[in-house]
Every structure is written in C-alpha cells, then in structure tokens.
Amino acid sequence: MSAREEILGRIDRIVPARPAAEVAAGYAAIDRGYLRRHHEDGVLDLFAERVADYRATVLRVPASELAATVAARLAARPGAYGVPADLPEEWTSQVSGDLVRGPDVAALDGLAGAVTGCAAAIAETGTIVLDHGPAQGPRALSLVPDYHLIVVLAGQVAPDVPEALERLDPHRPLTFVSGPSATSDIELSRVEGVHGPRTLEVVISE
Structure with a gap:
C-alpha cells in the first residue's frame, strides 16, 4: 500500500462515503432561489467586453472567417503550435506553420503556443x-x-x-480562464505568465 492509499484510507474511515442516493437528495435540496442571469440580450457583447477587461485580445469573426483568423494570429508569432489531437481541422486549415497534434508533455515548453477550444464561457465574468x-x-x-x-x-x-455550470461535468478536471495568467507580489506589482500563458487571445466564432 502506498502512502497516498494509506492516507486516503484513514480519511475514509473517519468520514465514511455516503450512499449516492443520499448525496443526490442533498444536492437537490439546496435552495437555488438566486437570480440565474443578469442579462437577456447582448450576451456576446458583454462577454467580449469582460474578456478584454482582463487584458486578453478578443476577436469576433463570422464562422466563415474562423480559419483565416486563426492562421493570421499564428503567423504573427512564428513557431510550432500545439493543438489537441481532435481539434477540428477546419479551424486550422489555412495555417501554414507547424502544428503539433497531441504533443507530449516534454515538448510543450518548446512550443510557441497552443490552440484549443473550450467547454463553456461565462459572459458576466468574462471567464x-x-x-x-x-x-x-x-x-x-x-x-x-x-x-x-x-x-x-x-x-x-x-x-x-x-x-454555465449546468453545462459542465463536475467529475471532469475544470480549468477556469479569466485573462492571461497573472499574480501580484506584496507590493502589488503585477506579473503575468507565472502560472500559465502570458498572452491570451480569444476568437469568438459567431
């Protein structure tokens, strides 16, 4: 038995797992009388505005111009780009540079950047x-x-x-992105690129 298994075993003995039906019933009983949305119209406008507030570059394009836009953004930063193995090929069909599909972890540090899709986005928070x-x-x-x-x-x-949360599976690893990675030291000096990408560009395909 590993140290991890031993520690988790101790926790399980102190706090036994509850039956799934009991957990589901407790979740369903949570009071959700709060306002579900603050905006009915202009959702994409709000999202673009809030994302830009985080110092990210935002581009809104028709779906027909998505491939050309992606190609232009990557051409402005020469180098090889990592993309998920299942990224739709039509998104990168006009890219002339190197694309590495499904790069292994060892190769990530040598890439100029990455191109991905997302699972959901939140207009109110720009996330x-x-x-x-x-x-x-x-x-x-x-x-x-x-x-x-x-x-x-x-x-x-x-x-x-x-x-947005209703569209997500809580059992999956979730990464919430609100602008480029940034942090501040004790003197409030902002430093970007510490815990993730220094530069974030968002292309909204309409």
Whole structure:
C-alpha cells in the first residue's frame, strides 16, 4: 500500500462515503432561489467586453472567417503550435506553420503556443472554462506554453455562472480562464505568465 492509499484510507474511515442516493437528495435540496442571469440580450457583447477587461485580445469573426483568423494570429508569432489531437481541422486549415497534434508533455515548453477550444464561457465574468474534453487537450497544453489562443463558439457562451455550470461535468478536471495568467507580489506589482500563458487571445466564432 502506498502512502497516498494509506492516507486516503484513514480519511475514509473517519468520514465514511455516503450512499449516492443520499448525496443526490442533498444536492437537490439546496435552495437555488438566486437570480440565474443578469442579462437577456447582448450576451456576446458583454462577454467580449469582460474578456478584454482582463487584458486578453478578443476577436469576433463570422464562422466563415474562423480559419483565416486563426492562421493570421499564428503567423504573427512564428513557431510550432500545439493543438489537441481532435481539434477540428477546419479551424486550422489555412495555417501554414507547424502544428503539433497531441504533443507530449516534454515538448510543450518548446512550443510557441497552443490552440484549443473550450467547454463553456461565462459572459458576466468574462471567464472561459475548459474541461479538457473535445478540442481542448490535456490541462498541461493550456498551462505550459506562453501563448494560448482559445476558440469560443457563440453557442458556448452562457449569460451567467449558474447556466454555465449546468453545462459542465463536475467529475471532469475544470480549468477556469479569466485573462492571461497573472499574480501580484506584496507590493502589488503585477506579473503575468507565472502560472500559465502570458498572452491570451480569444476568437469568438459567431
């Protein structure tokens, strides 16, 4: 038995797991009388505005121009880009540079950036959520490269947090992205690129 298994075993003996039906009943009994959304109209406008507030670059394009936009953004930063193995090929059909599909972890640090999709987005907070499912790749792909381009489809944008969470599977690893990675030291000096990409670009396909 490993140390991890021993520690988790001790926790299980102190706090026994509850039957699934009991957990589901408790979850269903939570009072959800709060306002589910603050906006009915202009959801994409709000999302673009809030994402830009986080110092991310935001581009809104028709679906017919998505491939050309992705190609132009990558051409502006020469180098090889990592993409999920299942990223739709039509998104990168006009890219002339090197694309590495499904790169292994050892290769991530040498990439110029990464291109992924997302699972959902939240207009009210300007947050993009990755659950590392289809078109998103493993979490490391969105954290190690210094540049991250995320394609957000218009239908993936929820007005507010409650509706976005309903679209997500809580059993999956969730990464919430609100602008480029940034932190501040004790003197409030902002430093970007510490825990993830220094540069975030978001292409909203309408």
